[in-house]
Amino acid sequence: AQKIxxxxxxxxxxxxxxxxxxxxxxxSDPSYGLFWYKQPxxxxxxxxxxxxxxxxxxxxxxxxxxxxxxxRKSANLVISASxxxxxxxxxxxxxxxxxYDKVIFGPGTSLSVIP
Amino acid sequence: DAxxxxxxxxxxxEMGQEVTLRCKPISGHDYLFWYRQTMMRGLELLIYxxxxxxxxxxxxxxxxxxxxxxxxxxxxxxxxPSEPRDSAVYFCASSPIPSGANTGELFFGEGSRLTVL
Numbered sequence: 001a002q003k004i005x006x007x008x009x010x011x012x013x014x015x016x017x018x019x020x021x022x023x024x025x026x027x028s029d030p031s032y033g034l035f036w037y038k039q040p041x042x043x044x045x046x047x048x049x050x051x052x053x054x055x056x057x058x059x060x061x062x063x064x065x066x067x068x069x070x071x072r073k074s075a076n077l078v079i080s081a082s083x084x085x086x087x088x089x090x091x092x093x094x095x096x097x098x099x100y101d102k103v104i105f106g107p108g109t110s111l112s113v114i115p
Numbered sequence: 116d117a118x119x120x121x122x123x124x125x126x127x128x129e130m131g132q133e134v135t136l137r138c139k140p141i142s143g144h145d146y147l148f149w150y151r152q153t154m155m156r157g158l159e160l161l162i163y164x165x166x167x168x169x170x171x172x173x174x175x176x177x178x179x180x181x182x183x184x185x186x187x188x189x190x191x192x193x194x195x196p197s198e199p200r201d202s203a204v205y206f207c208a209s210s211p212i213p214s215g216a217n218t219g220e221l222f223f224g225e226g227s228r229l230t231v232l
Contacts, residue, residue, distance in 0.1 A: 033213060033218060033219060035218075035220060035221070037221075037223075043204065043225070043226055044223065044225055044226075045206065045208070045221075045223035047220045047221070047222075050218040050220060052218070091158065093221075095213065095219055097213070100165070100170050100171065101146060101165070101170075101212075101213065101219065102160070102163065102170075102171055103148060103160065103163075103210075103221060104160055105150075105157065105158040105160075106157075107157045108157060108158075
């Protein structure tokens with residue numbers, strides 16, 4: 001069963017606007033971590049932001065923030081002030097402690113920033 | 116640190132040949148992961164190791180695939196015999212143990228692009 005869902009295969013955003021990329025997950029583990037990675041067309045995987053299941057506050061890293069709603073099991077990535085260089089694939093991932101720290105990825109969302 | 120190092124970056128081979136992909140994780144990392152990325156199936160976890168011991172190989176497609184980690188600084192993923200459907204980008208990633216301020220994020224290599232003709 002797929003544990004991570006990213007329902008938006010493709011998204012468009014105007015340069016300088018904010019965009020939200022959705023991620024929902026399924027776990028019964030009380031201790032887990034959620035990650036977002038960016039993969040530009042060059043292919044490398046770039047870590048963006050992390051949220052722990054016990055963290056009380058939403059994570060932020062520069063223009064990236066994570067809208068963590070634990071009860072709804074969602075961890076949406078918000079990119080503020082989009083730039084052309086933000087055009088890439090974005091993957092949500094989950095690491096579950098009771099699954100021996102297995103890390104699985106969602107199917108990804110392709111983001112295109114329009115000038 | 117040099118980061119996770121994978122080789123070869125590109126491999127083109129013919130169906131039936133043996134393929135060996137190599138990975139050197141970041142020194143001090145306890146976990147090593149192998150992923151396969153295709154357009155159709157996305158990023159699939161094939162196998163991962165903790166302290167050189169395989170923890171979960173349920174993602175390995177079939178017996179043609181095997182992975183080893185003989186020591187903390189080296190891992191291989193072998194496909195024998197290779198088939199055209201194995202064509203993909205294979206990523207190796209390493210991570211420390213998640214603990215305290217350490218998130219346990221994965222550090223990825225640049226990937227090995229395999230084409231099987």
